[in-house]
Amino acid sequence: MDHGAAEVLSTEPSEEHFCLSLRNGLILCNVLNKVNPGAIPKVVEIPIIDTEGAAQTAIQYFENMRNFLVAVARMKLLTFEVSDLEKGGSSGKVVDCILCLKGYYEWRQSGGAGVWKYGGTVRITSTSFPKGSPSSLIGSESADESLDESESSQFEELLEYLLLSNETYLTETNELDDFPMNSMVIDIVLRKAVKDLSSLLISHGNQLGVFLKNMLKGNCKPLLKHEFLQAISNYIEQRSGLVSNELSKFCICGNKGKDISYLTDKTSVLDVQQKQLEELKASFHLTKLEVQQAHLIWEQELKKIAHHTKDLEVASSSYHKVLEENRQLYNQVQDLKGAIRVYCRVKPFVHDQSDEQHSTVDYVGENGNIMIVNRQKQGKEARKMFTFNKVFGGNTNQEQIYLDTQPLIRSVLDGYNVCIFAYGQTGSGKTYTMSGPDMTTEDTWGVNYRALRDLFELTEARMDVIKYELNGLNVPDASLVSVKCTQDVLHLMRIGHRNRAVGSTALNERSSRSHSVVTVHIRGKEVVSGCSLKGCLHLVDLAGSERVDKSEAVGERLKEAQHINRSLSALGDVISALAQKSTHIPYRNSKLTQVLQDSLGGHAKTLMFVHINPEINAFGETISTLKFAERVASIELGAAKSNKETAQLREMKEEISNLKLMLEKKEAELQQLTSGNNNNTRGGGGGGGGISPVGMPRPRCIDDNKLPTFEVRSCSSGKQRRPRLPSKFTDKDYIPKMPLLAEERSQSPSATTIRRSISTDRDRGANMKMQYPMRASINRSLAVATENRRGRNGNQEQEEEQCKQMLNVVREGKINNPKNQVAVKINKLSCDTTFELEEAQKSELSSENENVQIHIPMKKLQRSSSRSHHHMEVRESLLITTGGRNENKPSNNNTSIPKLFRRSRSTPRGKFMLPP
Ligand SMILES: Nc1ncnc2c1ncn2[C@@H]1O[C@H](COP(=O)(O)OP(=O)(O)OP(=O)(O)O)[C@@H](O)[C@H]1O
Numbered sequence: 001m002d003h004g005a006a007e008v009l010s011t012e013p014s015e016e017h018f019c020l021s022l023r024n025g026l027i028l029c030n031v032l033n034k035v036n037p038g039a040i041p042k043v044v045e046i047p048i049i050d051t052e053g054a055a056q057t058a059i060q061y062f063e064n065m066r067n068f069l070v071a072v073a074r075m076k077l078l079t080f081e082v083s084d085l086e087k088g089g090s091s092g093k094v095v096d097c098i099l100c101l102k103g104y105y106e107w108r109q110s111g112g113a114g115v116w117k118y119g120g121t122v123r124i125t126s127t128s129f130p131k132g133s134p135s136s137l138i139g140s141e142s143a144d145e146s147l148d149e150s151e152s153s154q155f156e157e158l159l160e161y162l163l164l165s166n167e168t169y170l171t172e173t174n175e176l177d178d179f180p181m182n183s184m185v186i187d188i189v190l191r192k193a194v195k196d197l198s199s200l201l202i203s204h205g206n207q208l209g210v211f212l213k214n215m216l217k218g219n220c221k222p223l224l225k226h227e228f229l230q231a232i233s234n235y236i237e238q239r240s241g242l243v244s245n246e247l248s249k250f251c252i253c254g255n256k257g258k259d260i261s262y263l264t265d266k267t268s269v270l271d272v273q274q275k276q277l278e279e280l281k282a283s284f285h286l287t288k289l290e291v292q293q294a295h296l297i298w299e300q301e302l303k304k305i306a307h308h309t310k311d312l313e314v315a316s317s318s319y320h321k322v323l324e325e326n327r328q329l330y331n332q333v334q335d336l337k338g339a340i341r342v343y344c345r346v347k348p349f350v351h352d353q354s355d356e357q358h359s360t361v362d363y364v365g366e367n368g369n370i371m372i373v374n375r376q377k378q379g380k381e382a383r384k385m386f387t388f389n390k391v392f393g394g395n396t397n398q399e400q401i402y403l404d405t406q407p408l409i410r411s412v413l414d415g416y417n418v419c420i421f422a423y424g425q426t427g428s429g430k431t432y433t434m435s436g437p438d439m440t441t442e443d444t445w446g447v448n449y450r451a452l453r454d455l456f457e458l459t460e461a462r463m464d465v466i467k468y469e470l471n472g473l474n475v476p477d478a479s480l481v482s483v484k485c486t487q488d489v490l491h492l493m494r495i496g497h498r499n500r501a502v503g504s505t506a507l508n509e510r511s512s513r514s515h516s517v518v519t520v521h522i523r524g525k526e527v528v529s530g531c532s533l534k535g536c537l538h539l540v541d542l543a544g545s546e547r548v549d550k551s552e553a554v555g556e557r558l559k560e561a562q563h564i565n566r567s568l569s570a571l572g573d574v575i576s577a578l579a580q581k582s583t584h585i586p587y588r589n590s591k592l593t594q595v596l597q598d599s600l601g602g603h604a605k606t607l608m609f610v611h612i613n614p615e616i617n618a619f620g621e622t623i624s625t626l627k628f629a630e631r632v633a634s635i636e637l638g639a640a641k642s643n644k645e646t647a648q649l650r651e652m653k654e655e656i657s658n659l660k661l662m663l664e665k666k667e668a669e670l671q672q673l674t675s676g677n678n679n680n681t682r683g684g685g686g687g688g689g690g691i692s693p694v695g696m697p698r699p700r701c702i703d704d705n706k707l708p709t710f711e712v713r714s715c716s717s718g719k720q721r722r723p724r725l726p727s728k729f730t731d732k733d734y735i736p737k738m739p740l741l742a743e744e745r746s747q748s749p750s751a752t753t754i755r756r757s758i759s760t761d762r763d764r765g766a767n768m769k770m771q772y773p774m775r776a777s778i779n780r781s782l783a784v785a786t787e788n789r790r791g792r793n794g795n796q797e798q799e800e801e802q803c804k805q806m807l808n809v810v811r812e813g814k815i816n817n818p819k820n821q822v823a824v825k826i827n828k829l830s831c832d833t834t835f836e837l838e839e840a841q842k843s844e845l846s847s848e849n850e851n852v853q854i855h856i857p858m859k860k861l862q863r864s865s866s867r868s869h870h871h872m873e874v875r876e877s878l879l880i881t882t883g884g885r886n887e888n889k890p891s892n893n894n895t896s897i898p899k900l901f902r903r904s905r906s907t908p909r910g911k912f913m914l915p916p
Contacts, residue, residue, distance in 0.1 A: 015091045022094065023085045025064025031098070032071055035105040039071040040064075072097065077104060211235055323367055330389075335640065340606040341389045342633040344370055344626070345401065347429040347613050348394030359614040360622055364393040372623065375616060386626045388633060394614065398436055398443065401609075402450045408605055409454045412522055413468065415533030415642035419540065419599030420447060423629070424611030425621040426544025433609050434516075434541040439490070447609075448518060448539045452489045455520065455537070466524040466533075493518055515567070516541040517595055530647035538599055542568065542592070567592040572628060574600060578635045603641040608632050 022028055029043040044060040065082055072079045078100040080093035212231065335341075346361050362373035362383060370391045374382045392401055408418045422430035436446035445453075459468040470484075518539040525532045543564040570590035577585045578600060587597040599606045610629035612622045 015095075019085045019089065019091045019094055020087075023065075024061045025066075025068050026060075028068040029064050029071075031101060032068055035101050035108070036071075036075060039075065040067045042067070072101075075104075077101060208232065208235055320366075326367075335605070340600075340608055340632050340635050340637065342608050342610055342629050343401075343404065344386070344388045344391045344610050344612065344629065345396070345429060345433055346370070346392065346394045347432075347611060349614065358616050360616055360619050361394075361612070361614045364391050370626075372619075372626065374619060384623070386630060388610070388629060398433075398445060398450075401433060402447055405447055405451070405607060406454065408607060409451045409537070410458065411605055411640075411642075412455065412520070412535040412537045413458050413462065413466075413524065415524070415535050415644045416640050417536045417538075417598060417604035417643070419538040419596060419604055419606045420451070420609070421538070421540035421542060421596070421599075421607075422609045422611060423542050423632075424544060424609075424625055425613055425618060428544065428611035428613040428618075428625075430541050430544060430609070430611050433611065434539060435493075439494075448493065448541075449486070449490065451537065451539060452520070453486050455522070456486050459522075464527070466526050468522055468524045470520060470522055489518075489520065514564075515543050515592055530650070531644055532650060533642065533644040535643060536598075536604075538596070540596065542571075566590065571596070575628070575632050575635065578637075579631050600635075601637065603638060605640045606637070 026043065026045060029040045032039045033043065044063050065085075069079055069082070078093070078097045080090070080097050084090045084093050212228075346364065349359065358375070360372050360375070361370065363369070363371040365371075368388045368390050370386050370388070372384050372386065374384075376382075390404055405420065408420065412418045420434075422434045424430050432446065434446045434448050436444045436449065438444045439449070442449075455470070459466075459470065462468070520537045520539075522535045522537070523532065524534070567590040570586065570593050573586050573589060574593045574596075576582075585601055587593045587601065593600070598604055608629065610625060610632075612618075612625055614622075
């Protein structure tokens, strides 16, 4: 305590006494100077006591007090008013001021850092105020009631203080209970609030006035009462919204907001905000739910898609399987129909032709599709699609090519005739496919070598079951050579290749200038059952078709090209005729088509490799090649048939052959007897009633229990055996008509029970004679059995049946009408089954002896002089001739014709219809 003060004040003064003792300002000034040295430069210390003392004292007092209050105000500490020191004044303010000075002093003493307090009121830290002038919350009741500048700055400080305390106490220290709300602060805030509200009211009043005036301006009508009220309430709502927003800025007091709710309107900004917040929360929650839901749905969708993708994967893999199955089934159906299989092979680009943009092959599908594009055209017209059994792209190797061919090779050993031929423009890769580029490397072996290797491997594998015998034939030499292993055939093929003309053209350095045909005949006999089978494999590498202008062929090459093109065009004619199911197929127009006749028209399995060159300048040839291949693919030959013979059939054939031998023997005897008889006649021995013209005792009847004597004669013997082939077929390089000629050659003389005769139509009837009637010998099944023109190779069962019936005829001795010698020819006619029965001339051979001539089946090669009539006609004929007693009966005695046959009205004389 100040020294002066101690003198004046008692130790425990009353409040009033305390205030009175401070009236002269001396104590206060000294205290202030101590707290803040130099705050009051001049303190009036000694009071002057004289007459004028009262006045002087008053001046001193006044000066000290004024200096003190000014200094305190300058320091922005709590202050009071002079009147507060008077009796009845607010002594509390004076006390506050002194406590404030104390607090300030202590804060200074402690170094002036941090927060300082006085009288329980928190002071602002020094950071918020300029150094040296500590900030304070100064509220002076002495200040003017109207809000002057200092007050407004105080208010700003208060706000700052509120915000700061909000930050420091409410949010960080959470010392809410210590929040000092003394009367002074409340006073200041309330005063400010009142001031704000009043200014707000004034401005609202002004704005409302302007608003109403504006309303009236726009609408000259006087306002109705309810309109007026409505306008005011609208306006207030508007404003209250704005005000609550403004006030809400400094009502961030957490839970204490309730305590200072006086800052907000009754409508409670907080409530509004709370509502908004809740709404926001609700919408957030809703959105969250929606997002979660969307997430769930999305996940489900994702799962579904994954599932679906798996399904698709499975489906696509099974689709490929089904596609493959489909292809196989399709091929089987095609086989059943006997369609020629067509595989297309695209030659790869070689050397510098690697730019596939210049390829005419646009696309090669897995299911036999190939798209050819004309790069010079645009749009739909530029592309053309072809479909074959299979298409091999340029990168297919030899092994892959052979894989689909392999089953055909197996069928050869099952008794089928198989023909594999390569077709295509010159240089397109036919020889590459059939032979391969290098014979010495197995990897590059073509179809020929692989097929032969397989043939031998299979024959070896089946050795225990079937014994096979193989004969190789290289057509240009037309020599039939027995082969034991692949090497034998390779050797044979090498010879063939040496013989094959090869020359260089502008399109192919090593162009094959002739067709190459390798034929392998296979005969097998099943060890157990004794069944025999025979198959035949033709491997044909055709010479390439070429445009002579492009191949720049001249001289010999030109001639070759012309020959090649001619034979290929003959092949084209045959294909066209077959595709159109024409009755006449011009096989004989070239050697090539003759060789392939059985493969193209018989019950063979035929495969054509069509080759194309993808180069742009070969576009024309590619299209025509593919069109040709399409036509080939459309040909249906009928289901392939196996050449398998049962043991029974073979036995029957053997029996027939024995019978034939016997017949020949008898014939010889007869001739001898005839010549002897003639001599006898000439010698005067007339024929007695029971003696036949040939001098033999004529049996009156045939003993049922005893077989007649038979003589079997080959129809190709005697007069009828004439070469009917054009000179070119008699040439030594005549291409045998395979497999039939080969069969003939391979048959042993002792087994020539069935012979094919090459003859003309003129031979008809002359060599096929039968003593009539033969009621039981021919029935419809026989007729039908022999009906099939192409059935030479196939219908073994029917053939067997036929043999049986004939043997029956012979055994049962039903051929007993020697008088009527009738030749029966069974021809296949297109729509109805007609038997042509021709009355034969009385045979020189007919005698009282019963003679039987049997000749089944028979193939005739008919050729008229005109080239246009060249065609091969296959006839199944049956000729049975018996000698009989009634040779005097008219030969055309219809009464002797069995009821089985009746004459067809529409057919020429001698033709009979088989009744249904
Ligand atoms: N798939 C292929 N891969 C590689 N080269 C091939 C292929 N096809 C053909 N070639 C090559 O193309 C050229 C001509 O082939 P190739 O002699 O087989 O044709 P071609 O059709 O037989 O001809 P031509 O009819 O004139 O005899 C040869 O050099 C051959 O090696």
